[in-house]
Amino acid sequence: MAEVRITKVSAIETAPMGSNLIVVRIDTNQSGLYGYGCATYTQRHKAVVTAIEEYMNQLLVGRDALNVNDAWSVMMNSSYWRNGPVLNNAISGCDMALWDILGKACGLPVWQLWGGKVREAVPVYRHAGGDDYGKVDETLSAFLEQGYQYIRIQLGGYGGKQSFLRTPAGSKDGAYFDAKKYLRSVPALFEHVRVKFGEEIELCHDVHERLAPVDAMWLARQLEAYRPFFLEDALSPEDGFWFEKIRNACATPLAMGELFNNSMEWQPLVENRWIDFIRCHVSQIGGVTPARKLAAYCEPFGVKTAWHGPGDVSPIGHMANVHLDLTTTNFGIQEWCGMETDERVREVFEGCAEIRDGFAWANDRPGWGIEVNLEAAKKYPCDSAQPRWLLARLPDGSSARA
Numbered sequence: 001m002a003e004v005r006i007t008k009v010s011a012i013e014t015a016p017m018g019s020n021l022i023v024v025r026i027d028t029n030q031s032g033l034y035g036y037g038c039a040t041y042t043q044r045h046k047a048v049v050t051a052i053e054e055y056m057n058q059l060l061v062g063r064d065a066l067n068v069n070d071a072w073s074v075m076m077n078s079s080y081w082r083n084g085p086v087l088n089n090a091i092s093g094c095d096m097a098l099w100d101i102l103g104k105a106c107g108l109p110v111w112q113l114w115g116g117k118v119r120e121a122v123p124v125y126r127h128a129g130g131d132d133y134g135k136v137d138e139t140l141s142a143f144l145e146q147g148y149q150y151i152r153i154q155l156g157g158y159g160g161k162q163s164f165l166r167t168p169a170g171s172k173d174g175a176y177f178d179a180k181k182y183l184r185s186v187p188a189l190f191e192h193v194r195v196k197f198g199e200e201i202e203l204c205h206d207v208h209e210r211l212a213p214v215d216a217m218w219l220a221r222q223l224e225a226y227r228p229f230f231l232e233d234a235l236s237p238e239d240g241f242w243f244e245k246i247r248n249a250c251a252t253p254l255a256m257g258e259l260f261n262n263s264m265e266w267q268p269l270v271e272n273r274w275i276d277f278i279r280c281h282v283s284q285i286g287g288v289t290p291a292r293k294l295a296a297y298c299e300p301f302g303v304k305t306a307w308h309g310p311g312d313v314s315p316i317g318h319m320a321n322v323h324l325d326l327t328t329t330n331f332g333i334q335e336w337c338g339m340e341t342d343e344r345v346r347e348v349f350e351g352c353a354e355i356r357d358g359f360a361w362a363n364d365r366p367g368w369g370i371e372v373n374l375e376a377a378k379k380y381p382c383d384s385a386q387p388r389w390l391l392a393r394l395p396d397g398s399s400a401r402a
Contacts, residue, residue: 004065004105005029009057009094011039011049014377016344019312020045021382023372024052024093026101028065033104035065036372037096038283038317041089045382051090055079060094066105068098072289083262088286095287096320096368103367110368111323114292121359122325124309124336125150125204125229133192140197147357150202150229150333155189158208159392171397175388178395179211183219190226202229209236209259209401210392217245220252229333230255230277230306236401237265243274255279258308266294270303277332281308288320295328304332311337315349319368322353322360334360347376 005028012023022039041048059078063071075091076082103110111117128140128151140151159177167176186205193203205228207216216234223231230253235242237259246254255277260266261284269275278298282291295305305328307321318339325331339345340352351370354361363369392400 001066001105002030004033004101006060006063006065009052009060009097011052011093012372012374012377013045013049013382014348014380015382016348016377016380017311017339017342018383021312021314022048022052022089022093023314023316023377024056024090024097025372026060026065026094026097028101030105033065033101035097035100035102035104035367036316036370037093037098037100037287038314038320039089039093040283040312040314040317041085042312043386044086046384047086048089048093051086052093056090056094065098065101068095068102068289071095071098072287076286083286085261085284088261089283092283092285092287095289096283096316099288099320100367107366109323109362109364109366110288110320111326111362114323114327117326118329119326119331121356121361122322122331122334123150123358124148124334124355124360125152125202126336126338127152127154129154129156131156133189136189136193137196140193140201144197144201146355147359149200149358150204152204152206152232152335153189153193154206155185158206159210167395168397172393174391174393174399176393176395177210177400179215182210183215186219187222187226190223190228194226199227203227204229204232204255206232207234209233211235213239213242213245216242217249220246220254221250224250224252228252232256232279233258240265240269243269244272247274253277255306257281258284260285263294270298270301273301273303275303277304277306279306279308279335281313282320282324283313283317284308288324291324292328295324295330299330302330304330306332307334309335309337311339313337315340315345315352316368316370316372318360319351319353319362319370322362323368325360326362336360344380348373348380 008027020042253276257280
């Protein structure tokens with residue numbers, strides 16, 4: 001095989017559905033051989049673009065594009081201070097792009113490079129939410145008709161339905177929520193859905209770290225009777241050791257990891273079996289190279305994977321998740337946002353994973369199997385406006401974790 005050297009590392013910014021997506025493109029000295037990877041950190045996308053084009057480009061140009069492991073180690077170690085979300089996402093984009101190049105150079109999909117499939121397709125879960133039971137029922141029914149067996153249910157936004165709250169005069173604008181009202185609403189929602197739809201569907205719920213530890217423990221105990229598939233992000237990473245108390249208090253399955261950046265955050269939860277699912281944002285931890293190591297680390301402790309899969313992950317990132325899922329023995333479930341059905345997304349990203357009867361399917365093309373239309377991507381510029389849901393506030397007007 002001819003020598004393959006990196007000649008350029010660049011960032012592609014695009015927002016076909018409104019969420020800022022960052023894609024890394026790595027070009028090589030071999031004509032037509034290039035790779036794409038996901039580096040999306042929606043809320044700080046400009047910082048990630050700078051890290052890619054000012055630092056990763058300088059670091060990687062001239063290196064062997066097929067030596068992915070060495071490139072990842074150099075990227076992770078060269079900044080000295082490491083494991084921050086900006087650099088981790090930049091590293092992830094480059095890591096995925098290099099795996100894409102390796103797959104194309106070998107004429108194989110990435111899942112084949114990783115030893116082949118342990119399942120033919122990946123079961124996914126969708127989000128059924130709304131401001132009232134009627135909307136939740138409508139969305140949930142539609143997903144069941146499409147063949148989905150796993151559904152996340154939410155009433156209102158994170159922290160529950162936004163309703164009238166008494167706040168001090170002059171309180172700042174924000175996404176206010178009342179934890180006590182939220183705590184009352186979630187068990188009632190599960191009761192409603194179980195009565196109406198039965199026991200056959202698997203139900204999830206996302207707390208989104210909105211609760212104090214004692215309230216999270218109370219909620220986990222209340223939901224145990226409804227047999228959820230998992231309760232997601234019941235605590236913030238800073239309160240991780242409270243998972244021991246929740247585990248000792250009930251048998252509700254627990255999923256955690258969306259905000260994790262480094263191994264010291266997940267290590268005690270996995271080794272002590274305090275959680276059942278690890279659901280990191282793959283680009284947040286530095287790409288598929290560390291994600292594969294994390295999955296292998298979790299396996300002997302009985303912890304399954306459930307990688308983060310929201311709308312602020314590019315189709316390349318979603319495809320990378322699917323390739324991980326296809327090759328991971330201790331796979332649990334995959335979150336899915338359905339962006340592949342949007343015409344604007346398909347205009348920019350050709351070759352997205354397909355959904356059939358509630359399962360995600362990868363194509364058999366080399367690499368990730370996705371091509372990016374660079375001209376179409378320019379039609380949908382990114383926006384630096386701060387999403388309102390991130391400006392969370394408590395009834396007294398104080399800022400809270402989002």
